[in-house]
Amino acid sequence: MAERPHLNLIANAEQKMLAETARKLVEEKAPVERLRELRKPEHPKGFSRSLYSEMAELGWTALLIPEAYDGLGLGLFDLVGVLESLGRELAPEPLLTSALLGAYPILEGESEALRQRFLPGIASGDAIVTLAYEEEGLRDYYERPSASITAYNAGYVLNGTKIQVADALVADAFVVTCRSAATDSLAMVLVEANSDGVSIERQYRVDSRVVGIVRFENVDVAEDEVLSLEAVPLFNKTLNRAAVGLSAEMLGAAEKAFEDTIAYLKERVQFDVPIGSFQALQHRAATLYCELELLRSSVYAAAAAADQAEEAFPRLAALAKARANETFLHVAKEAIQMHGGIGMTDECDIGFYLKRAQAAAWSLGNTSYHRRRWAELNGY
Amino acid sequence: MSELESFRMEVREFLEANAPRSLRGTSPSGPFDGYWGGKKHPPVDPDVLKWRDVCYERGFTAPTWPKEYGGAGLSRKHAAVLYEEMRALGLPRPVVGFGFAMIGPTLLEFGNEEQKHEHLPKIARGEIRWCQGYSEPNAGSDLANVQMKAERDGDEFIVNGQKTWTSHADKSDWIFCLVRTSQEDRKQRGITFLLVDMESEGVSVRNIDLISGSSPFCETFFENVRVPVRNVVGQIGDGWTVGKALLQHERSNIGSSIGRQPGSGQRELVEKARHHLYWDGKRLEDAVMREKIAALGMEEEAFQLTLDRVAQKAQAGGNPGAESSILKVVATELKQARYELGQEIAGAAGLGWTGPGFSESDLEFTREWLRSRANTIEGGSSEIQRNIIAKRVLGLPDAK
Ligand SMILES: Cc1cc2nc3c(=O)[nH]c(=O)nc-3n(C[C@H](O)[C@H](O)[C@H](O)COP(=O)(O)OP(=O)(O)OC[C@H]3O[C@@H](n4cnc5c(N)ncnc54)[C@H](O)[C@@H]3O)c2cc1C
Numbered sequence: 001m002a003e004r005p006h007l008n009l010i011a012n013a014e015q016k017m018l019a020e021t022a023r024k025l026v027e028e029k030a031p032v033e034r035l036r037e038l039r040k041p042e043h044p045k046g047f048s049r050s051l052y053s054e055m056a057e058l059g060w061t062a063l064l065i066p067e068a069y070d071g072l073g074l075g076l077f078d079l080v081g082v083l084e085s086l087g088r089e090l091a092p093e094p095l096l097t098s099a100l101l102g103a104y105p106i107l108e109g110e111s112e113a114l115r116q117r118f119l120p121g122i123a124s125g126d127a128i129v130t131l132a133y134e135e136e137g138l139r140d141y142y143e144r145p146s147a148s149i150t151a152y153n154a155g156y157v158l159n160g161t162k163i164q165v166a167d168a169l170v171a172d173a174f175v176v177t178c179r180s181a182a183t184d185s186l187a188m189v190l191v192e193a194n195s196d197g198v199s200i201e202r203q204y205r206v207d208s209r210v211v212g213i214v215r216f217e218n219v220d221v222a223e224d225e226v227l228s229l230e231a232v233p234l235f236n237k238t239l240n241r242a243a244v245g246l247s248a249e250m251l252g253a254a255e256k257a258f259e260d261t262i263a264y265l266k267e268r269v270q271f272d273v274p275i276g277s278f279q280a281l282q283h284r285a286a287t288l289y290c291e292l293e294l295l296r297s298s299v300y301a302a303a304a305a306a307d308q309a310e311e312a313f314p315r316l317a318a319l320a321k322a323r324a325n326e327t328f329l330h331v332a333k334e335a336i337q338m339h340g341g342i343g344m345t346d347e348c349d350i351g352f353y354l355k356r357a358q359a360a361a362w363s364l365g366n367t368s369y370h371r372r373r374w375a376e377l378n379g380y
Numbered sequence: 381m382s383e384l385e386s387f388r389m390e391v392r393e394f395l396e397a398n399a400p401r402s403l404r405g406t407s408p409s410g411p412f413d414g415y416w417g418g419k420k421h422p423p424v425d426p427d428v429l430k431w432r433d434v435c436y437e438r439g440f441t442a443p444t445w446p447k448e449y450g451g452a453g454l455s456r457k458h459a460a461v462l463y464e465e466m467r468a469l470g471l472p473r474p475v476v477g478f479g480f481a482m483i484g485p486t487l488l489e490f491g492n493e494e495q496k497h498e499h500l501p502k503i504a505r506g507e508i509r510w511c512q513g514y515s516e517p518n519a520g521s522d523l524a525n526v527q528m529k530a531e532r533d534g535d536e537f538i539v540n541g542q543k544t545w546t547s548h549a550d551k552s553d554w555i556f557c558l559v560r561t562s563q564e565d566r567k568q569r570g571i572t573f574l575l576v577d578m579e580s581e582g583v584s585v586r587n588i589d590l591i592s593g594s595s596p597f598c599e600t601f602f603e604n605v606r607v608p609v610r611n612v613v614g615q616i617g618d619g620w621t622v623g624k625a626l627l628q629h630e631r632s633n634i635g636s637s638i639g640r641q642p643g644s645g646q647r648e649l650v651e652k653a654r655h656h657l658y659w660d661g662k663r664l665e666d667a668v669m670r671e672k673i674a675a676l677g678m679e680e681e682a683f684q685l686t687l688d689r690v691a692q693k694a695q696a697g698g699n700p701g702a703e704s705s706i707l708k709v710v711a712t713e714l715k716q717a718r719y720e721l722g723q724e725i726a727g728a729a730g731l732g733w734t735g736p737g738f739s740e741s742d743l744e745f746t747r748e749w750l751r752s753r754a755n756t757i758e759g760g761s762s763e764i765q766r767n768i769i770a771k772r773v774l775g776l777p778d779a780k
Contacts, residue, residue: 004643009689010696262774277777282770289769290706297685298678319678371674378677380650380664 005309009300011081019081021058023088029054030091032256032349038092039208045170046210047092056125061099065107069119075307076241080248080299087252090356092209094130094167098122100245101166102129105175105188105238109227114190118173129190130171131238132162132214140369142239143186143232147178149221156221158191161213164363168200168212175238176216180229188227188234195219207359208352240317243364244302247324250360251292251299254328257353258288261335268340281338288331295320295327315377322370325361332357387458391465398434400427405470413637414472417479418509420551432506435474442480442504445488449496450504457695478548479503479510481633483556483575486626490573490614499554499575512630513543513557513576513600514623521764523558524567524620528602530559530574532609537561537574539582539605545758549585549598553578558623561616573619575611582606592750593733630759635707636687643684645718646677652725652745669725676714676721683710702773709765712755719749 011019029051038046055061063079065071083096103122106114106129121127135145147160160178165171173192180187191198197219203211228234262285265276275281302320305313332354336343343350361367381389402425415421415428435441438452443459445451454462466473473480484503487496502508519525528541539559549555555576562570576583582605587595614622650664650673658665664673690703722745723730730746732738756762770776 004684007685007688008692009685010692262776265776273780274777277779279767279770279779282774282776283763283766285774285776286709286766286769289774290710293703293706294679294682294686294710297689298682300689301685316681319681322675322678323682368671371671371678374678375663375670375674378646378650378674380653380670380673 005305005312007301007304007308007312009297009304011077011300015078015081018078019085022060022082022085025054025058026085026089026091030086030089030093032089032352035090035092035208035352036346039204041202041204044202044210046167046208047094049170051091052093052095053125055093055095056123060095061125062123064099065103065119065123069107069115069123071119071123075303076244077300077303077307079245080303083245083248084252084255084299087249088256090207090253090352094128094170096242096245096249097130097167097171098125098128100242101131101238102171102173102175104241105131105227105234106190108234108237109188111190111224111227113224114227118190121172127172128167128170129173129175130165130167131177131242132165132168132174133177133235134162134164136161136163140366142177142235145177145179145186147176147216148181149178149187149189150181152220155223156189156226158189158216158219158221161215163213164203164205164211165214166209166211166363168214169202169210174198174214175227177231177235183229185229186231186235187229188231188238189221190225190227191216191219191221205359207356209359236314239364240314241306243321243370244299244306244317246360246364247295247299247302247320250324250328250357251295253353253356253360254292254295254324254331257335257350258285258292258331260350261285261331261338264339275338284334284338288334291323291327291330295323298323315374318365318370318373318377321365322367322374325367325370328357329354329361384457384461388461388465391462394438394440395465395469395471398431399466399469399471400431402427403431403471406472414476415474415506416477416509416548416551417475417506418477418551418553419507420553421509431471432474436505439504441473441475441506442484442500445484445500445504449488449500451500460691460695475504475506477506477509478512478552479508482512482626482629483510485629486556486622487613489625490622494610495575495613508554509548509552511546511549511552511555511578511600513546513549513555515545516542517544521761523623524571526558526560526571528557528559530561530572530607532561533606535609536606537609539574539576539602539607541602543600543602545588546585546598546600547596547758549578549600550587555583555600556613556626558619561619564617568620570617571619571623572616573613573622574607575613576602576605576607580605580607590751590754592747594747594751627760631708631765632704634755634759635704635711643677643680645680645714646673649673649676649718649722649725652722656725656727656729672721672724676718679714679717683714686710705765705769705773708759709756709762709769713762715755716752719745719752723749 059072060082062071063074067073106118118127118129122129133142149156149158158178171193173190175188175190178187197217199215201213203213205211266274268275298320302316305316335350336354339350342348415432439447440452442451443454443462447453480503487499514523516526530537530539555578557574557576558571559574560570561572564570582603584601586599588597589595590597653664653669657669664670726742729742732743
């Protein structure tokens with residue numbers, strides 16, 4: 001079984017400042033109640049582009065991009081603090097989408113042309129690239145999509161349909177997982193959103209995020225738009241990185257739902273006393289607190305491993321996401337229970353957290369998926 | 381090379397030259413896992429004593445204690461390096477027990493010079509073994525309800541009453557007690573923290589069997605036991621302050637002793653599963669069990685990482701703070717979960733009490749499984765820990 005590396009789990013002064021700035025900005029400009037507006041059909045993007053530009057100006061979109069491509073060349077630990085802050089208010093701005101899901105496979109893929117074409121734009125916030133990997137009925141067999149590419153002229157053609165693609169309506173380009181007919185293996189290619197044969201339809205999801213069905217019909221893919229034809233390692237690395245980013249958002253969200261619930265326990269009076277004086281509720285709150293601390297350690301460790309000890313990273317990424325799934329869901333359900341009837345109303349913000357918890361738990365690997373990976377990586 | 385790194389090199393050299401071969405790779409080290417010492421200790425492997433002696437020479441049995449009391453005066457950071465290096469070689473801590481983990485640190489904080497000089501070096505050498513006289517028949521979770529009486533008579537107290545659940549009282553030389561020296565308006569007042577020599581006239585001990593079949597537990601009776609007043613730690617009547625501080629040491633030690641063996645639960649369960657379930661050469665065929673083991677292994681890792689994070693925060697000079705309050709409850713419930721799952725894997729093979737037809741390791745595991753039920757009771761039950769988290773950390777109000 002695997003060795004444990006030494007990981008630094010405490011943020012340094014710059015990292016703390018970055019997370020603090022993010023927290024203030026999000027509290028001020030992106031309170032969770034915004035989602036009631038953003039989820040409406042007449043709001044085509046589901047987030048605020050101007051706020052996203054502000055985030056880009058603060059450098060968040062550039063954090064992980066190397067300096068050679070106009071980025072800041074920092075690590076996942078830096079980004080995780082920012083994502084945690086965004087998560088607190090369930091801010092849907094596509095930072096995780098573009099800075100991780102889109103940028104990472106381009107950065108680690110085989111096409112220098114794509115790096116030069118997209119990374120500077122992602123870093124500046126002008127371009128948004130997303131990952132299209134979900135398909136109907138695929139469950140978590142991500143390595144066996146039905147979408148496929150076949151050789152055609154000097155390049156390939158792509159056919160297939162992806163669903164629940166994050167930020168599909170605003171994306172400038174999609175990184176698409178597909179089967180390569182030639183190698184009979186997973187492949188990853190990049191397709192621009194305005195290419196011939198690409199059509200996009202909005203989906204309305206329980207968590208108010210704007211996602212979409214993306215259909216690819218005989219879409220041309222040039223040789224230099226191929227990220228990998230033997231893409232299992234690239235996909236796994238991308239999934240792991242993004243799963244840790246999502247876990248950080250989930251940590252922030254769970255933390256905020258918990259804080260709001262504790263505040264409610266102190267304020268709501270029944271039987272002439274605050275309900276927080278009931279031991280049945282106190283103990284459950286204490287249990288949630290323990291779970292949150294364990295989640296925090298797991299997320300920070302995974303991010304630290306990405307920056308400091310790559311060999312331990314896949315294991316710790318699986319740990320972070322599995323625990324984020326469980327903990328966020330547990331916190332969100334208990335939060336509603338402890339709010340009583342008001343917690344069931346659309347008017348109360350706490351419900352947004354349960355909806356997001358469910359959606360996040362089924363993105364980038366569910367609990368069972370990550371447990372299986374953990375078992376494999378530990379040799380059983 | 382940083383000062384800390386050169387210290388690490390120094391430690392490596394020391395261990396290389398001095399740690400007995402026979403002890404290497406034997407034990408994951410924790411504060412309750414090794415040589416407990418004391419005058420009544422049954423004969424041990426001479427290497428264990430040799431190991432203790434070479435460490436004591438350097439102050440390494442109690443590395444953070446000042447040199448004048450038998451320690452090495454190391455910072456927590458340096459001590460952590462020492463333990464890391466011991467762990468890397470699979471060496472046990474040279475001296476463990478309630479003296480080292482509980483009364484020692486408490487004396488350092490509250491004891492007077494005379495007490496520190498008298499007791500600490502003997503603890504550091506493992507000469508004197510200590511037990512804990514807190515619980516009484518009517519003072520468990522409600523510890524401040526202690527009734528064992530100590531009446532002043534000149535330079536002495538006359539002690540009468542009973543302690544219970546006193547672990548290892550039969551093997552201990554001294555006992556630290558909470559006794560009542562006066563009745564006050566609040567029961568937390570009028571308690572005194574008193575050190576008693578078990579050889580004093582009037583102290584007697586009776587063993588109690590546990591459900592796991594062993595009997596580490598005792599009732600300890602005090603009949604007109606004379607104890608010098610100079611054995612009071614802290615102020616007379618203010619023993620609650622001292623007693624609570626000791627509980628902090630006890631709980632964090634229980635927490636960390638479980639966490640000090642990273643991945644050991646998962647390893648043990650996988651081993652058990654390979655033995656009792658179908659193994660296809662590469663992995664466990666039973667997908668449900670496989671997932672359960674993974675979930676436990678993950679929780680174990682998350683807990684270990686939390687210990688690391690708390691330690692790093694403390695080393696960085698920050699307050700160990702709120703996070704450390706969860707260690708006892710998480711550690712003990714995790715340990716129970718591991719034994720429950722082990723029993724689930726073993727199935728009927730885990731039902732044995734003694735041979736024939738049961739393997740040694742299954743028999744031992746079953747006893748450990750039973751023993752683990754105590755983890756969430758001893759040292760402050762899980763319910764009490766959750767009360768503490770709810771009130772002190774989350775700031776939830778008291779019941780009316
Ligand atoms: C293996 C073992 C070793 C021990 N070793 C020692 C030792 O060396 N020295 C020593 O002094 N003591 C020792 N103890 C005693 C231990 O500290 C007590 O058992 C413990 O404090 C609980 O007290 P109790 O047994 O009286 O249970 P009780 O206090 O009667 O508790 C019974 C149940 O009620 C619950 N309960 C009590 N109060 C509350 C509350 N306010 N809110 C919610 N639930 C509550 C408890 O959690 C428990 O579930 C040991 C115990 C065990 C099991």
